[in-house]
Amino acid sequence: MFQQISDSLISFISLSDVEVGKHLYWKIGNYDIHGQVFIVSWMVIFVLLILAFTGTRNLERVPGKFQNFMEFILEFLQDIAKNQIGEHEYRVWLPYIATIFLFILGSNWAGALIPWKLIHLPEGELAAPTNDINTTVALSLLTSLAYFYAGLSKNGLGYFLRYVEPTPVLLPINILEDFTKPLSLSFRLFGNILADELVVSVFTLLVPILVPLPVMILGLFASSIQALIFSTLSAAYIGEALEGHGEH
Numbered sequence: 001m002f003q004q005i006s007d008s009l010i011s012f013i014s015l016s017d018v019e020v021g022k023h024l025y026w027k028i029g030n031y032d033i034h035g036q037v038f039i040v041s042w043m044v045i046f047v048l049l050i051l052a053f054t055g056t057r058n059l060e061r062v063p064g065k066f067q068n069f070m071e072f073i074l075e076f077l078q079d080i081a082k083n084q085i086g087e088h089e090y091r092v093w094l095p096y097i098a099t100i101f102l103f104i105l106g107s108n109w110a111g112a113l114i115p116w117k118l119i120h121l122p123e124g125e126l127a128a129p130t131n132d133i134n135t136t137v138a139l140s141l142l143t144s145l146a147y148f149y150a151g152l153s154k155n156g157l158g159y160f161l162r163y164v165e166p167t168p169v170l171l172p173i174n175i176l177e178d179f180t181k182p183l184s185l186s187f188r189l190f191g192n193i194l195a196d197e198l199v200v201s202v203f204t205l206l207v208p209i210l211v212p213l214p215v216m217i218l219g220l221f222a223s224s225i226q227a228l229i230f231s232t233l234s235a236a237y238i239g240e241a242l243e244g245h246g247e248h
Helices: 002-016 035-056 065-085 090-113 133-164 168-206 212-241
Strands: 025-028 031-034
Touching: 025 035, 031 035, 035 065, 035 090, 035 133, 065 090, 065 212, 090 133, 090 168, 090 212, 133 168, 133 212, 168 212
Parallel strands: none
Antiparallel strands: 025 031
């Protein structure tokens, strides 16, 4: 019995060594910048730029496999924007929705597929940029700015009439809604990616061979779903802001 208790304590101590969210800090002036986020973010951006350049460099009337794949991605993203924003307005916002989706998907997959722990840094470790709450908050604030801009650019100051519709009694709730949108977007993405990395880390520590693979595959699927949810909700918020409140 004492041996079992001892083994349990050893296992608990080993699990306590699992750390997610350690950061490499760069000191620039009075600010501490998360170096790991910059490194992996720019790697993801670089890969996306290469794919975009090679996929559109020599377009052919009869597309090859890679061009077919790129066109499929474009049509998929067009459907997201068109369904949420509308037939007449979606083209202006397609670049933003597509960029958000591809960056989040690339960041999530970079964290799930690449064994960053093998790369040793002076402090902390590389991980998915979306594993950092600062990244997800920044992305959600971009979406907030985007739908405020969309509403004001189309309806002018009449956009703010939405806060007192259908009755002025709902004014506090409608204002609160604009604060909860970025909060829900950022914490949903951050929480899911962090939880996925924690689960993989724990399974890898307990059973290093083969068993973590199904969890990693499930993590890839969950990462893709999170990118889809974030981009779809962003498009939905922009579409909602573009509704003609100023015409009432």
